[in-house]
Amino acid sequence: MTTEWYAFDVKARKKVRIKNPQFVQLKNGRWAVTGESEETGIKVFRFLSKEEVEKYVMKR
Template structure:
């Protein structure tokens, strides 16, 4: 997975972003929101008109397997 960098105001430099999430702004432009790896504040990076694809971690992929599973009564439990 590639490292996403954003400018941290507190540290006054580019830092790697932890837990990046796609965010659609009011004007239709996509951005990434996350937290700074150095100071822990929220950082924001505008990426453009197309939705960014974020690779899931192994934990999230494993969690999604169990959430989407159906039980014996054909309901999502």
């Protein structure tokens, strides 16, 4: 995956880059990206918009 994903790190209190990003689908059908924070190493999570899902997830 060539796109860099960013999410909010609660521990660092700022937006950080996601290490090892993976697409996950929630029970309600919504898509998200999850991985580790580069700053603190904790798990971070980011919901995807419909446009992002069509562009990145459905393309695979």
